[in-house]
Amino acid sequence: MNKKIFICDDDSNIVDMLAMVLREFTDATVLTETDSRKALSRLIEECPDIFIVDLSMPLLSGDQLIKEVRNNVLLNKILIICMSAKLDAKEIAIEAGANIYLPKPFDINDMISAVSKNSNNG
Incomplete structure (x- = not known):
């Protein structure tokens, strides 16, 4: 089954790079958003897997968005991968409800691995 991945980051360079790599190395449909205020409504509309x-x-912020996703009955089962360069980000991300945390800069193979493991469970 073809999975849907939704990426939200305010840095369009990161969004573009991630989308390009994930499209190349997975069979997923990749959707993107750079405005976090629009992300929740798009998530509800698209119902991605990741x-x-x-x-x-x-x-x-990402943690506010993660909490909104976890509190939404339509979205609360989505696998959430959170990324950040902040020092205390892992604790914040996991506390908010993220399943996986990747520190920036991350190895792209770690991202592909995190996405692929979930995609194979499908």
Whole structure:
């Protein structure tokens, strides 16, 4: 089954790079958003299998977004991969409800591995 991956990061370079790599190395459909305020409504509309989110974003932070996803009955089963360069980010991400945390800069193979493991369970 073809999985859907939704990426939300305010850095369009990271979004573009991740989308390109994940499209190349997985059979997933990859959707992206750089405005965290639009992410929740798009998540509800698209119902992805995997949500990759940056922790540090303006206006609506990644941990706030993760909490909203976990509190939404339509979305709360999504695998959430959170990424950040902040020192205390892992604790914040896991506390908010992320399943996996990857520190920035991360090895792209770690991201592919995290996505692929979930995609094979499908």
